[in-house]
Amino acid sequence: MTDRSARTPAVAGQFYEGDGAALARQIESCFLDPRGPGELPPRHRSPARRLRAAVVPHAGYPFSGPIAAHAYLRIAAELPPATVLVLGVDHYGLGAGPSLSARDWETPLGPMRVDPDLVRALDHRPIRIDEEAQRREHSIEVQLPFLEYALPEPRFVALQVPFGPYDALVRAALVVRAAVQDRDVLLLASTDFSHYVPAATAERLDRLAIDAILARDPRLLYDTVVSNDISMCGIAPTTVLLAALAEEDLDARLLRWGHSGEAHPMRDVVGYAALALESPAPAPGVK
Numbered sequence: 001m002t003d004r005s006a007r008t009p010a011v012a013g014q015f016y017e018g019d020g021a022a023l024a025r026q027i028e029s030c031f032l033d034p035r036g037p038g039e040l041p042p043r044h045r046s047p048a049r050r051l052r053a054a055v056v057p058h059a060g061y062p063f064s065g066p067i068a069a070h071a072y073l074r075i076a077a078e079l080p081p082a083t084v085l086v087l088g089v090d091h092y093g094l095g096a097g098p099s100l101s102a103r104d105w106e107t108p109l110g111p112m113r114v115d116p117d118l119v120r121a122l123d124h125r126p127i128r129i130d131e132e133a134q135r136r137e138h139s140i141e142v143q144l145p146f147l148e149y150a151l152p153e154p155r156f157v158a159l160q161v162p163f164g165p166y167d168a169l170v171r172a173a174l175v176v177r178a179a180v181q182d183r184d185v186l187l188l189a190s191t192d193f194s195h196y197v198p199a200a201t202a203e204r205l206d207r208l209a210i211d212a213i214l215a216r217d218p219r220l221l222y223d224t225v226v227s228n229d230i231s232m233c234g235i236a237p238t239t240v241l242l243a244a245l246a247e248e249d250l251d252a253r254l255l256r257w258g259h260s261g262e263a264h265p266m267r268d269v270v271g272y273a274a275l276a277l278e279s280p281a282p283a284p285g286v287k
Contacts, residue, residue: 036066041076057272076150081186087237088140090162095133121179173243191234193271218242
């Protein structure tokens, strides 16, 4: 029997503020940061939506939050999706494969409600429900306060994707493709890029991976990261996102690249990027 009790935060008070009011202020500071978009989300949304998917970082908010805010400004400016599918990383090796959560998740801003219909659609091999795999993982959790700030009463599904052979990631992507077809779902891939290298190295290596994302080529991204030994922790969820959406007419756009050394001087940095995948016309499900 699936445990339907809400998942409690694993990194509140560490990666982001643990108090709701302080967290809301922290999120706003990310939007207004010089590395961020420089403005808060608009009070009035577009009646349509072109944004189909985004790639967003997941480090502590002081470091990557302003970069992520570029994507969340886009999310907040358009018609809200019915559901957000967040594809995350398996940093701790707790999952035996692509792992779903069927729970609501708690944050200091309140509960994030799961979309049970999308969970059922995704619960097909190689993807399966595994709550234990999600217990310590932060890559999905840190996206949720931003989603709560940017969207009214958002529903979501958490899907953690461990690194594996390319063909295995494609099998997971085909399940995702079928599940989101004819559903109003916004997809997010949670990833940081190069880890603990000089800033110039991070910029050079990250650009290789970013160019593959801009080309919307999952095989090129996977091979580029592996062959150049780029320490992009979310290569698996990003590959799955690109492969799942490969047949859709989308344009990819880099919103902002940056690194941790911009927030605090350091010799070796972690690279971050926010990217958007947009439809030339309103996304499926949007009237």
